[in-house]
Amino acid sequence: MNLSNFRLISLIFLIVAATLLGYFETNRFDSIVLVSALGVEKKEEKYVVSIQVFNPAANQKQGTDEIGGYTYVQSGRTIPEAIEKIDKKLSKKLYLNTLQVVALGENVVKEEGLNPLCDFLIRNTSIPANTQLVVTKKYAPDVFLQLFTPDQKLSSLYVTSMLKQYKSHWGALVLTSPERVKSLLEEHTLDIVIPYIEIRGEIEEGLTKRNIEQFKPSSLLSLSGLGAFHKDKLHRFLSASESDILSLIKDVNQKVSMTVPCEDSNGFVTIDTIQTSSSISSKVKPLSFAIDIHIEANINSMTCQKELSDPKTIKELEKTIEAKITEDVNNYVSKELESPSDVMGLKDVLYREHPHYWKKNKGTLENSHADWDVKANVNVQIVKIGYTNKISS
The missing domain is CATH 3.30.300.210 (Nutrient germinant receptor protein C, domain 3)
Structure with a gap:
């Protein structure tokens, strides 16, 4: 085989491979929904799990007015059971590999603690290692995941942006992946902190698209400070100024x-x-x-x-x-x-x-x-x- 024939065959092979890869990828993404955030709370001895997913149409050029995503909520005796209930109600398979934020409600971190939650997140091989934990104050995670936020089409993306911004204030204290939290808990001589978020303003208005259709949003998400834990359970919320002082000490x-x-x-x-x-x-x-x-x-x-x-x-x-x-x-x-x-x-x-x-x-x-x-x-x-x-x- 001369060099020109080899080049021709190689070119044909690359074209066929690219076509097949594009076909498989297109069909693959047609059969899954990309998960952006997971919320976990405990109510009446059951886990209340909320899942926020991306809306692909919102990322298209003509989709500027589209809703950024959707939130689904189910309860179960275990977190996987609740997730499975959500999965069965959708026409596509949940894809957890894109998960960015896990929002934990006050009740679950005060009563049950972080250990069982971290164990689940670490065991699940579909969940990325760099997923960040935050605590939601006052409102349950499913409310936070339904909020319309300015600048970002999903509340989870808004929170990840705030975490990056607050690294200049709180440094590595905002890095709260499940594996990092679990390793700190196993030190036994350390108590940890996790950032917490609040919803400020008129919550009812924040749950409608009108919240981002005016110059002054009626409801905003705030990364208000750090939640202080005793062992693996939430003890109290530090104010923003207290969080700054703690970071200075640390x-x-x-x-x-x-x-x-x-x-x-x-x-x-x-x-x-x-x-x-x-x-x-x-x-x-x-x-x-x-x-x-x-x-x-x-x-x-x-x-x-x-x-x-x-x-x-x-x-x-x-x-x-x-x-x-x-x-x-x-x-x-x-x-x-x-x-x-x-x-x-x-x-x-x-x-x-x-x-x-x-x-x-x-x-x-x-x-x-x-x-x-x-x-x-x-x-x-x-x-x-x-x-x-x-x-x-």
Whole structure:
């Protein structure tokens, strides 16, 4: 066989292969529905499972006004049983390989906990390893999955966008794949956090398409903070500011803005962090913890009557900012010490730095930490002050 014949046969083979592949792929996607999100809640001893699927017509050029997807809800004695009920009611097979978000209701994470849920998600080989867990506050997951959201055609896609955005605030704390959560739970010295979402505004309006047909949506999804767990059960919801402080303590390199009052309370200064770092150390005689936080920042805005061209003023501002952040951190720490959960990771620090002490006192240390001595030390360094006008005399 000469070279020209070989090339001709190869070309024919490629054309036939591409045609067959296109045929099989077309027929394959005609027989399945792509799943975007899964919701799980517990009600009256049964699992309430909701599944959000993509609407392929919405992704076509002429489908700009199409609804982005549909949500189906069924209950069952187990999660697979409920999913199977949904599957049987559809004309196409559910395809879980495209799953992006698993929304967990308050009841199921407070009463049952994360372990059985993570076990199911990890065992199911159709569910991607990078699927993210979130908790829904107040409303059940099926309500969240029916919400019309601006910018994204599906509420699950809206949440994944918010999770990416909030990585600058909370870092790896927003990475909550089932395998990661399960591995953290097995550490036994760590309590975990999972982002939670809220629906703000008029919920009834948010469940209609009118919500995205006006300049000001009546209902919005909010990634409001982190849910703090004790072992594998939800204990409480942290506010956005508490979540920021926890992330600062947990050595997240935050890119955020912070606003604090001026020393004379006449005006405010806003800084943009460019680098944050922290570490926790422990002592056992007596038992105490030190949280050391370092922040490098630029001044974004200032309404204080200060002369920024004077190096002394910069030092005074740094001390003022340090004092305010130290106060906020210590207030948060005091609140956490009253809680049974330890999302700050103090027990883990003690276990790693003083393993013999931990082993000897494990029973007492695991049950209470209300009387632990924990102090924060904050160091702020202002790097750039930007353009400033001199204060006239």
